[in-house]
Amino acid sequence: MxxxxxxxxxxxxxxxxxxxxxxxxxxxxxxxxxxxxxxxxxxxxxxxxxxxxxxxxxxxxxxxxxxxxxxxxxxxxxxxxxxxxxxxxxxxxxxxxxxxxxxxxxxxxxxxxxxxxxxxxxxxxxxxxxxxxxxxxxxxxxxxxxxxxxxxxxxxxxxxxxxxxxxxxxxxxxxxxxxxxxxxxxxxxxxxxxxxxxxxxxxxxxIRLPDTEVTLAPANNTKVNLPTWAWLDQAEFREVSVTASLNAGSLNIQATTVAKPVALKLEPGTGDAETYPASGVCTLNSDGSIGEGYAKGKADLTPPCGIRYLRSSGGGVYHLKATITWQISWSGTGGAGGDLPDGTFGSTQDIRVQEAQAVNR
Incomplete structure (x- = not known):
């Protein structure tokens, strides 16, 4: 059968x-x-x-x-x-x-x-x-x-x-x-x-988690030694949940499991790079976002979350891996609840790194 x-x-x-x-x-x-x-x-x-x-x-x-x-x-x-x-x-x-x-x-x-x-x-x-x-x-x-x-x-x-x-x-x-x-x-x-x-x-x-694609500035194409800012918008990366229910025979119970993003880990895809912070782990901000969006006037600042590539990718690309750590908790029928093991979910993005062009005056 x-x-x-x-x-x-x-x-x-x-x-x-x-x-x-x-x-x-x-x-x-x-x-x-x-x-x-x-x-x-x-x-x-x-x-x-x-x-x-x-x-x-x-x-x-x-x-x-x-x-x-x-x-x-x-x-x-x-x-x-x-x-x-x-x-x-x-x-x-x-x-x-x-x-x-x-x-x-x-x-x-x-x-x-x-x-x-x-x-x-x-x-x-x-x-x-x-x-x-x-x-x-x-x-x-x-x-x-x-x-x-x-x-x-x-x-x-x-x-x-x-x-x-x-x-x-x-x-x-x-x-x-x-x-x-x-x-x-x-x-x-x-x-x-x-x-x-x-x-x-x-x-x-x-649980279905959102794709882990970080916002970058510059986006996907950057220069050697130029800090690349990385961040996750609070509106796109918020907690998600699944409720499992059972009504069978004489048993009627349920539980809701919640996944909350708490940290982003950046792996540049090459040893010729530096991460911000040095650990490569960007933690959650007080407003629920991760990292900080780039804006005009920040070019000379160090990003709170980002990467600086030290060598060109040549004719190819580097594979930047972005992995989010999710904190998992649950609550259920009768007031039961607690924590479950943290989980991770990540994806890769192609980053092209070019040599910076000198300007002769």
Whole structure:
């Protein structure tokens, strides 16, 4: 069964297959080993916000053969796989997978659709049919009865889903439990159970950042030993945010992740250059801008943010790299919040440097 193509867009729902669950169905059943999570116990830290869980409302929505993530994203959201993604400055990465709740109707419809599709597909291998049949039996007439229909208002099925930005990441195997039942307001008992923080971390990966092209004076063509001023306008480089929301089963939570530009690093593209300041790092001004715009009368001044090239680029160009550091924070349902690792995003600009022409008098 082919996976749905996940796409991110402003206010658009993320749709993707619970691939890890299917892998584990096949691996577990064929090996004769089935690991089923025991429902969690009530915990003072669960649910993750006051009033976020209660009686289950059955929506019954499903897609034939697939379960889809109920997480939606809004704000400055980039298309899945496109550019503009913030890069963490450390080895931290957003979650590759997590667990979400599903109503009895949603989970039953998913399993039955998967079973029907597998059994009726021409040429389908017998072991695949046997595996999906055994999986269905667990929930229909085995460990559980009729998908826990009699307890539909008392809890939810929890299933593994993948972060659409990390569909092919081996880390998605970490969510390896088969779907399991959890009573309302009980802790699911798995470390990857979705919380506002996990939503915030997923939103981190979904943020679309503006292209990092600094304004230069002179623009793109400069002279040897002539200070080149560089700056970022406050109106163009302001904070951006993405809100990730989940309304699934009886869980209703959200988190907003905010990225704020705090510094610009200039790398001239050659060792024959000096930066202002010497570190090449221009910090945020009090008005939210970075650097200072050039104006007539400043020719003899040293720019607070800029470059001075010491050698001509000849017939070519230097590749100036401009990288912005973004400070990341989040806030979520129930007053939760905090900081996430800083991120960077940069791009290059071509700079042509010419020899200054002497004037004979």
């Amino acid at each position: 082919a996976d749905d193509q996940a796409r991110l867009g402003e206010g658009q729902q993320v749709v993707h297959t619970v691939t890890s669950a299917r892998r584990n169905i096949a691996a577990g059943l064929l090996s004769g080993v089935l690991v089923l999570t025991v429902p969690g116990t009530a915990s003072a830290t669960w649910p993750p916000s006051e009033g976020s869980q209660g009686n289950t409302k059955q929506s019954g929505s499903s897609s034939a053969g697939t379960l889809i993530s109920k997480v939606t994203y809004s704000g400055s959201v980039r298309a899945n796989g496109s550019g503009g993604a913030v890069q963490p400055v450390s080895d931290w990465t957003p979650p590759a997978c997590w667990y979400e709740p599903r109503s009895v109707a949603e989970f039953r419809n998913y399993v039955e659709a998967m079973y029907t599709e597998t059994i009726n597909t021409p040429g389908q291998a017998n072991y695949a049919k046997a595996s999906v049949g055994q999986f269905r039996d667990i929930y229909k007439d085995g460990k559980y009865k009729d998908y826990n229909e009699d307890a539909a208002d008392e809890g939810n099925w929890w299933v593994a889903v993948q972060n659409p930005d990390r569909l092919n990441d081996p880390a998605s195997w970490e969510c390896s439990e088969l779907p399991f039942w959890v009573a309302n307001n009980d802790n699911p008992g798995v470390p990857q159970a979705v919380t506002p923080k996990i939503l915030a971390e997923a939103a981190y990966a979904a």
